[in-house]
Amino acid sequence: MAYIFPEKIFPNALTYYLQCPFKFKCHNDKEMKAEFVEKPENYIGKAIHLVLKHLFDVTQVPADKRRGQDIGQLVRYFWARMPKDRYSRDYWSSEDRRQLFGSEGQEKSFGVQTIAILNNYIASADLSATPLFLEDWMDCQVDEFTISGRIDRIDQDSDSSISVWDYKTGKLPFHDNVEKMMEEDLQVPIYAIIASKRNPFAEQIRAGLIYVKYSKIFNIVWTKDELTGVENRIVAIINKAKNDNDLLPRINNLCPWCEYRAVCPERDKIEGRGKKVDEVSW
Ligand code: SF4
Incomplete structure (x- = not known):
């Protein structure tokens, strides 16, 4: 394996660490090819x-x-x-x-x-937004690290507030508790931090996901001060990942869809797709 701790931390990589440290390791291994199939x-x-x-x-x-x-x-x-x-x-x-x-x-x-x-x-949809950025790659420093991502849209809502949006075009999430979503998936918190640092005039930051197919929005509003706590959590997770010398597999609900399942040491224990089906005989 040719794992190297990344110079830039992308939200999906850090979310992978929360799901399974081995998945994070594979994702940051230059020699490892994810089983990505265009659909x-x-x-x-x-x-x-x-x-x-x-x-x-x-x-x-x-x-x-x-x-x-x-x-x-x-x-x-x-x-x-x-x-x-x-x-x-x-x-x-x-x-x-x-x-x-x-x-x-x-x-x-x-x-x-x-x-x-x-x-x-x-x-x-409310189409009256005043976008400041559209589908731009952005990054910023948090502690000694660089966090980065391609943000779908940042709007200016007032002289002191912005909104940060990511479009989702797939199915709705498993649960609709926004706080829990932000705990398990770090994309929105990371985008909110980047947007806040890139737009220091904003005292209030709304951040969320737009599920286009269902016209459904999940969002959360942070003040700049509250985002400092979010940033501290992100830095703590990055530090944990950096100092994790084992990066062991952790079986979780998403294993059946994991793109690194073929190389996972725990693959034989994972149930999921490919289960035996007894067809009806009539
Ligand atoms: S299959 Fe599951 S345990 Fe194995 S690497 Fe993927 S997420 Fe981790």
Whole structure:
């Protein structure tokens, strides 16, 4: 293994540490390849992000024209111009898409579904936001560490308040207790800290998740002082991860979906997908 403690701490890496230290170790091992398989759902998610970024970018769409946009046209535009990966200037070709979706007909079904999701979301969403940043990579120092992430949207709400949002395009979380969510997943707390430090005028920081498919928002409001406590917790978790010389596997509810399951020392103990199914005989 070629594990190195990361120079920049990303929210998903630190959340992995909370779930399972061995997963964190694999994630930060340059030689380890996660079993990532591109799925139609990922494509839909990226298309939704591109359309929402365009919609909130005042250089592209005036704020008072956000609601009147032809979402079908926007989805089709970005669908055909999907970068192959984060660093690529090449787009997915029609043949790449046919292979991903199975057929042109199925691709159309997923595209139509994407248009419906966005139209449904936009029909009830508050589109009056004043974005300061859209899908920007940002980082900041906490203690001796650098935390970093790509934040979907930071809005200025008033002279002394901002909102930090991350779009989710998948299913709703297991539970809807916001405090518990923030304890188990460090993305929102980390984004709130970065947004706060990058916008020091803000005394109040609202941070949350927008589940686009369900038009559901989970958010929490921190004052700048309260965020200091959140920052202390993040620094304590980073220190714990850094000083953890064992990084042992910890079996948890997400093991069946773990991308490092094939190399996990505990893989034989993990139940989940692939369970034997006795089909009915009638
Ligand atoms: S399968 Fe479970 S125990 Fe194994 S590395 Fe993944 S999360 Fe950890």
